[in-house]
Amino acid sequence: MRVASFFLLPLLSLLITLTGCSRKEREALVIGMDATYPPFEFKDAQGKVSGVSVAIGDEIGKTLGKQVIYENMSFEGLIPALQSGQIDLIISSLTANDQRRKSIDFSDPYVKTGLSILVAKNSTVQSAADLKTPGRKLAVRIATTGEQWCRAELPGAQLVALDTDAACVLEVVNGRVDAWVYDQISVMNYHEQHPDTTRAILAPLREEVWAVGMKKGRDELQAQVNATLARMRAEKVFSKLADQYMAKERDLMKAQGLPFVFE
The missing domain is CATH 3.40.190.10 (Periplasmic binding protein-like II)
Structure with missing residues (x-):
């Protein structure tokens, strides 16, 4: 019995550790993006994903009270990753259109x-x-x-x-x-x-219009994302993001008589 206990205790400890890891992974919000599209999603000088889309993802994480993990992948792989459960959301300058609505759901638009x-x-x-x-x-x-x-x-x-x-x-x-x-x-x-x-x-x-993509049937998550976007508009967060990341583009569009993307 001592010999069995000697081997069982480390095994039990390992199982507890693995269970804890998987629970943490489930509790995190995993967001997919193709980080090749500045100023919305890109890698900074330190190799960390950054940009407007990351700021939006961070705000959604705050609403949900969850850690946010960003998965950088090819654009054409984003919807399959969402459907398979590899990621929870797509925030990657994703156009919401009828063709894509056949396979995924969208939040309210945040860019025009x-x-x-x-x-x-x-x-x-x-x-x-x-x-x-x-x-x-x-x-x-x-x-x-x-x-x-x-x-x-x-x-x-x-x-x-x-x-x-x-x-x-x-x-x-x-x-x-x-x-x-x-x-x-x-x-x-x-x-x-x-x-x-x-x-x-x-x-x-x-x-x-661009919107946040999510798997069909995740109505609660969709409502939380929409609430976050509404709060960001009310608190002028998008205007601040434009100042930080898109001042040049905003001025150029207005100079040409074109409405800015957050208007």
Whole structure:
């Protein structure tokens, strides 16, 4: 019996430790994002995820009284990770649309934006109508609403489907495609980085809203997220985040007569 107890005690201790670990994991709020999209989600100089989306996630964690864990993953993997239970929420500049609502639920919107166009400097594209000219070649980022729009609205275009922003921008910069359809903030920022080889056509092709994604049926969590977003608006938290992360973009959009994303 002494020998059995000698072996059983460490085993019991290990089981208690493992049970405690799994309980802590269940009590944490796991948020998925693709941290390649500044100023909303990106890695800072120390390699830590940061940005507007992280600030929103932290506020939701406060509401729920939970530790927040951020999982950085590819954008196209976010919805499958949510459906499988690997993550609890998606906060990753995710457009809420009818196609995605078939598989997941959304919070109330927190950003209003639109699809726009990053154009090669020497391209003849001057407006959305020009994208319909036969023979157009466009870059699209896989699993984004820009790709969905191009496939639905431009059936005659040749699409180059790529999995990162950087790859899409490079196609435009090098003149291998006429344009890239993406959101206004990104198009502004990438044009600013490549002013000699690109042009930005910011008039929205289509207005869109971003929201927090969650697994279907999590009604209580959805209500808590919505309450957090409402509190953030009431307390002017979004205005403070704009001052911290997006002052340049806000001023540029207002100068062009475009509504800012938090308005």
